[in-house]
Amino acid sequence: MMIFIDMNNNNYIKVTEYADTAYNGKANPYYRENIAPPKQRKRHLAKGQSKLGVFPRVKITGICWDNHQEAGFNEDITGTIFDIDGKLNIKPEQLRLALSSQSQNAKEVMLFMWKCLHGGALVGIPVFMLIGLVLGGVQTFMEYIDILWFGLAGLLISKYLYRLLDKFNLIPTGQYVIFNRQTGMIEIANDERTGYHYLPFEQFNAHHRTVHNPKTGKAYYGFTLLHYKKDLMYQIATYLSVEGALAHWELIKNFMDTTTPLADIPQFEPYRLYDPTTAAYDRKHGRPADFWRRVDKKFMKKVSKIAYDVVYNFPVKKADTLHEALQHGYKVPDIVYFPWREAEAISDTFIEYKPNAFLRFVVDPLMF
Incomplete structure (x- = not known):
C-alpha cells in the first residue's frame, strides 16, 4: 500500500505504509527465554549455535556503518552483474534489504x-x-x-x-536473506530454493559466532540470526573483530525497527523517501534528498574513517551497551548521525563514481 506525503518542496513522494506486523522494537522476552535446545534441532550448526549467548536487542555501539558502505556503493548505484536487488526483483519502495548469508547449499x-x-x-x-x-x-x-x-x-x-x-539465470541467489521493514518479516529461501519462509524478525536471536581459520588460527567474528524454534538462520562471520559484528547487528536492527529512522548511511539511501518514519525525520531536520548520491566521494571516505575509528574504539570489555559505553567516554560524532550538515558541496545532480585508472583498465576487465 502507498500513501503520499508533502516533502516541503511541494513534491509528493510515495511512501510505503507499514503493515500491522511491522517490528516496533519492543523485544518480547518469550523468544529469548524459550529457545529450542540442541536436542530439538536437526541441523548441526543450529544445534551448536542455540547453546551460545545472544547479542542484546538494545543499542550496543549506536553505529550502523558497515563495511559495505564504501566497498559496495559503486555497484549499488551503477548497476553491475552483482545487482542482487535486480535479480531478486526488489524495489526500494518495498523496504526490503537483501544480505548475503553463509550458505550450506552445495551450489551456492x-x-x-x-x-x-x-x-x-x-x-x-x-x-x-x-x-x-x-x-x-x-x-x-x-x-x-x-x-x-x-x-x-x-x-x-x-x-x-x-x-x-x-x-540465463543459472547463478544461485538463495543464500541471500531478505529483511522486510514494511512487514517486519525475514524472508529465507527454502532448501529446495523454490520459495521462501516468512517469519517475524522478533522471533530470531543473534547468537554469537566465531570461526577460526584452521591453517592460521585467525578468528573471524559474527553472529547467527537463528529462529528461536526452527533451524532457519542468517549467518555471517567475516569480521576481524567483534566490534565489526556488533555494527552489522546494529545495521539489521536499525533497518527493521520502524520506531526509529533509518541510519544515514549510503546503503539505506534508496529507502529513505519511501519509509514513513525516515521521511518525516528527514523533513524535520532538512536533510537533502539523495544526499549520498550527490556528495563527493572524498566526503564518504572521510565519514567512513571516522565511523570505523569510533566503532573499533567501542569499549567491549567495559560496556555491553551504548549507554554504558558513554560512561567510559565513548563518543559518536555528529558527522556520523548528520553527515549532510558537514558536507562542503552537494551536487544538484547525481555524481558518477568511477574507480581509478588501474582498477578500470587492469582489474575490472578481469573481474566478474
Whole structure:
C-alpha cells in the first residue's frame, strides 16, 4: 500500500505504509527465554549455535556503518552483474534489504569457492610474476611468461562463463536473506530454493559466532540470526573483530525497527523517501534528498574513517551497551548521525563514481 506525503518542496513522494506486523522494537522476552535446545534441532550448526549467548536487542555501539558502505556503493548505484536487488526483483519502495548469508547449499558453496579461486588467481598470478622479476630478473620473468598468459586467458574464460550463466539465470541467489521493514518479516529461501519462509524478525536471536581459520588460527567474528524454534538462520562471520559484528547487528536492527529512522548511511539511501518514519525525520531536520548520491566521494571516505575509528574504539570489555559505553567516554560524532550538515558541496545532480585508472583498465576487465 502507498500513501503520499508533502516533502516541503511541494513534491509528493510515495511512501510505503507499514503493515500491522511491522517490528516496533519492543523485544518480547518469550523468544529469548524459550529457545529450542540442541536436542530439538536437526541441523548441526543450529544445534551448536542455540547453546551460545545472544547479542542484546538494545543499542550496543549506536553505529550502523558497515563495511559495505564504501566497498559496495559503486555497484549499488551503477548497476553491475552483482545487482542482487535486480535479480531478486526488489524495489526500494518495498523496504526490503537483501544480505548475503553463509550458505550450506552445495551450489551456492561452489559459487562462493569459484569467486574465491578467481579472486585468488587475479592477485596470485601477478604477485608470482613480480617475485620472479625481483629475485631472478628479466630472464626468470620470461621463463615463466607462459604462466602469465595462460593465467590471464583462464581468468577471461572464468569471467565470461560466469556472465553467460548469469544471463540465463543459472547463478544461485538463495543464500541471500531478505529483511522486510514494511512487514517486519525475514524472508529465507527454502532448501529446495523454490520459495521462501516468512517469519517475524522478533522471533530470531543473534547468537554469537566465531570461526577460526584452521591453517592460521585467525578468528573471524559474527553472529547467527537463528529462529528461536526452527533451524532457519542468517549467518555471517567475516569480521576481524567483534566490534565489526556488533555494527552489522546494529545495521539489521536499525533497518527493521520502524520506531526509529533509518541510519544515514549510503546503503539505506534508496529507502529513505519511501519509509514513513525516515521521511518525516528527514523533513524535520532538512536533510537533502539523495544526499549520498550527490556528495563527493572524498566526503564518504572521510565519514567512513571516522565511523570505523569510533566503532573499533567501542569499549567491549567495559560496556555491553551504548549507554554504558558513554560512561567510559565513548563518543559518536555528529558527522556520523548528520553527515549532510558537514558536507562542503552537494551536487544538484547525481555524481558518477568511477574507480581509478588501474582498477578500470587492469582489474575490472578481469573481474566478474
